[in-house]
Amino acid sequence: AQSVSQHNHHVILSEAASLELGCNYSYGGTVNLFWYVQYPGQHLQLLLKYFSGDPLVKGIKGFEAEFIKSKFSFNLRKPSVQWSDTAEYFCAVTSGTYKYIFGTGTRLKVLA
Amino acid sequence: DAGVIQSPRHEVTEMGQEVTLRCKPISGHNSLFWYRQTMMRGLELLIYFNNNVPIDDSGMPEDRFSAKMPNASFSTLKIQPSEPRDSAVYFCASSTGERSTNEKLFFGSGTQLSVL
Numbered sequence: 001a002q003s004v005s006q007h008n009h010h011v012i013l014s015e016a017a018s019l020e021l022g023c024n025y026s027y028g029g030t031v032n033l034f035w036y037v038q039y040p041g042q043h044l045q046l047l048l049k050y051f052s053g054d055p056l057v058k059g060i061k062g063f064e065a066e067f068i069k070s071k072f073s074f075n076l077r078k079p080s081v082q083w084s085d086t087a088e089y090f091c092a093v094t095s096g097t098y099k100y101i102f103g104t105g106t107r108l109k110v111l112a
Numbered sequence: 113d114a115g116v117i118q119s120p121r122h123e124v125t126e127m128g129q130e131v132t133l134r135c136k137p138i139s140g141h142n143s144l145f146w147y148r149q150t151m152m153r154g155l156e157l158l159i160y161f162n163n164n165v166p167i168d169d170s171g172m173p174e175d176r177f178s179a180k181m182p183n184a185s186f187s188t189l190k191i192q193p194s195e196p197r198d199s200a201v202y203f204c205a206s207s208t209g210e211r212s213t214n215e216k217l218f219f220g221s222g223t224q225l226s227v228l
């Protein structure tokens with residue numbers, strides 16, 4: 001069965017610090033990968049996605065993610081976080097079906 | 113478009129009562145998903161439909177949970193009888209169901225369920 005692992009459940013950073021959130025998935029075939037973000041009081045929204053092509057994907061608000069097929073990973077990065085990045089981040093995968101499988105989420109708190 | 117619409121936003125009920133959550137997907141979307149969010153387990157997929165047909169309900173916790181999609185614009189998730197451990201935020205999401213790079217999920221605002 002497909003699964004998604006997010007190893008960091010809670011991350012606390014100061015503004016301007018660099019961010020990397022880990023995401024690993026278990027599936028041997030072709031996958032589509034996503035990062036969704038849930039800001040406080042808001043519903044989930046798409047941050048970025050990978051379908052094919054360049055494994056380095058750039059999303060909104062300065063976020064990027066790199067797909068490393070050999071490591072089954074799709075880590076999210078941002079060089080310099082802001083207080084407004086405080087949110088919960090979810091990694092998700094689909095694999096040729098309609099089924100989106102999400103990780104357990106990482107709660108990021110950025111201190112001003 | 114108003115987006116994915118869920119109702120109610122909040123539901124407080126007593127153990128043993130029936131709870132019905134409602135969802136209206138985005139018009140033209142062919143796939144609909146029900147997720148449950150808890151602190152311990154994050155976002156769990158409960159069930160998803162494609163063209164109103166349930167495709168995979170393996171995430172439904174037990175027989176107390178049931179979901180229907182009688183038409184393309186409406187779905188319900190029912191819990192009967194409800195238990196305190198069902199307390200969570202329940203999200204509905206929809207997508208076009210296409211195999212394209214435009215594919216993504218659109219989420220509703222969720223229903224915060226508290227079972228006392």
